[in-house]
Amino acid sequence: MAGETKDNSLPKNGLLSARSSDGKFSRRLTDDEFDRYSRQMIVPGMGREGQLRLIESRLLIIGAGGLGCPAAQYIAGAGVGTIGIVDGDIVEASNLHRQVGHATSRLGMKKVDSLITHLKALNPLPTYIPYDFQLTPQNAADIISQYDLVLDCTDHPITRYLISDICVLTQKPLVSAAAVQKSGQLTVLNCPPAPQGLVDGEYPPCYRCCFRKPPPPSSMVSCGEAGIMGPVVGMMGMAQAGEAIKILASGLHLPPPTSDDNTAPPLERNLARPTLLIYTYDLDSAVGPYSFRALKMGGRKKNCFACGEGSTLTLDGIKTGNPDYVQFCSAPTINVRLPPEQRITAVAYHAAKEKGELPAHILVDTREKEHFSFGSLEGAVNMPFGRFLMNAAAVKRTGGSARDLLPTGAADGDAPIFVVCRTGQDSQETVEKLRELGLDNGGQRKIVDIMGGLRAWKQDVDPTFPFI
């Protein structure tokens, strides 16, 4: 590159300068561009070269909601040249308090079209590409591979894992954010991108490296169920835009100039270990109005399913349903399947009891005490599952008496124990755990799961049962 076209506005530490010299940034800015972008170009670290990089860049925003709207505004305003937006939803009134790229006059419109209308009014120069459908394992790679960087502005772990996996395989940096109620999170992943499987040295993590498993579905709250404060999610979306602009302007998304397909220079520790930003907003107390915390995450994990050593994840695999994202995000963490002799249907339990064929037994209900208090089976004693697991773990760890785990009086004798829960999963785990702890007295004592829990009871035995 000719000396006079160089400016000193970009940081010149090794990696950035190595990626910043290729000839195409010698073109002039148009007058319109110059006027429009002058206030950000004069910021130290940005400059003309940074601006030209933005104009040459292609950025994909997945999700045109509470994160995607504010992010898109600043991305468009900054002059990123090509902006793709993916969302299959339509604009609803309940979106508008936070999804500031839409408008009351555009209720019922596809979100991507509504947002692009808004962005074009803000800045007509970029090329906007709408994808007015949901991202799926089948279409994700074709779309993502056309871009330089991805913003994950979605609202479900299924898409979050899918997006991250595709970004690993196509080597795209991923700026990921999320928010619910009064807190938000943000982190930059896969940046600068390194080929899948490289683990000698420090490389940046993917989403799976940081969040190996999704939370169990029962613990997950969405904005629709739990609510969300507009400024909280807005702040996170804007921070995503900020990170994206920085990466694109400095060329961190570009492959290093001297690499072939299978190598990437090991990074300085600092770059390979991203920050997780946590924003907490307080509605309840004047003491702590808000807080930001910057947390240090680890780098790429050797054993990561997606980016780690010997990973078997491929684009073809993803397209044909491997891995199964829905299954991955909905499976209970422990899936016990007891043999038939340790189980009884709700109907059979009821019938045996009515006919007086059941011996004296103990009936344990493992639901939480709120659920139990709304109604329980005759003679049931409550042993909440969460506490039970915790106590069981403590017994294992410290060698205390497993007998104390059972409700008072239930530990003695060989009378069978029947276990019932809400839908039939916790009860199986409880049966298994009780046997593991030796409470079946070496097989003397029967411990039996009532299949399908109280949901099955209501459905098949007693429709008036107060099931919550």
Next chain:
Amino acid sequence: MGSESAATIPITVDFSGGLEMLFDNQRRYLISLPVTDESGKAANIAFLIEHLCKHYMKDPRADLFVLDGHIRPGILVLINDADWELEGEEAYEIKSKDNILFVSTLHGG
């Protein structure tokens, strides 16, 4: 055993991302953690988790915090602002003035 005069380690424990709801809606606790657990082992994160469940959790839904005796998937544990995987996870031995943050990962957007 368990007397008030037993040696303790002063630490702060923070909850974020909704976990504070399980702990009486309080985001920060100043805790005096016993120096050793019942079996005399130095207090580590696993012990702290148990201690929190026993003495501080105000919500019966323990399984939103602990599953099968371990922190449930979807909760990050940060020791002095660094991912606990950098520090040895449950085996990390707690030191005076440590800050331990439990944060549940969010998915909304």
